[in-house]
Amino acid sequence: MKKWFQKSIIITVALLTFGLISPNHFIWEQILDNKSPSRAISSDGHDYEQVKIADESVDYGNMADAAREQAYIKFGNRIGPVIQHEFDDVIFPKIQEAIDITIAKATDQKITHLAISEQPSGDYHEKIFNIYNDSTKKDLIRFHVRTDKKPQEGYYFNFHYHLAEDKYSKHYVLGDIYWSKNTPPKWLS
Structure with a gap:
């Protein structure tokens, strides 16, 4: 489909919804090209729907959009609206930086086969x-969020990631977001 037509549709939807629906380019490409995402099994044995990051060159905007979308799917309707601003302002730029640094270390061959998993885990x-890496099915970087209870303070969401280069043994902290003294709901709720 013509690029100008595709961009026109995306802009129209963004204007009509006052920006509430994010024009994730992957979704639009799938709809307009009438494709469906493929499935893969990652090295941890889970079945994932995959979002291809690159065919010939890395599209960092697509990766950022897919990463943000997966985070908000994980947060669900109960947690997402409460932590949205702090996540977007503090945590997500650090996620992008971690992705950029990790990809900069990777070889060109690995970069062309990168994919992002879907279906974040629920409950706790x-x-x-x-x-x-889509061809080897091995994780390069894993992004997690853990719920921590600090005595007399309340609950925090601890965002961190793990790298394949150290066999996922270290926690690389991205930051904490305060929830409240009340127990937070389960993820995906």
Whole structure:
């Protein structure tokens, strides 16, 4: 489909919804090209719907959109609206930086096969999304959020990631977001 027509549709939807529907380019490409996402099994054995990051060159905007979308799916309707601003202002730029640094270290061959997992874990599990090599099915970087209870303060969401280069043994902290003294709802709720 013509690029100008595709862009016109995206702009029209953004204007009609006052920006409430994010024009995630992957979704629009799938709708307009009448494609469906493929499925893959990652190195941890889970079945994921995959979002291709690149065919010939890395589209960092697409990766950022897909990462943000997976985070908000994980937050659900109860947590997302409460932490949205602090996540967008503080945590998400650090997620983008971690992705950029990790990809900068990767070889060109690995970059062309990167995909982002979908289906974040629910209940009280930590996984938000993984970036993995589509050809080898091995994770490159895993992004998690953990619920921590600090005595006399309340609950915090601890955002962190793990890298394949150290066999996921270290927590690289992205930051904390305060929830309240009340127990937060389960993820995806």
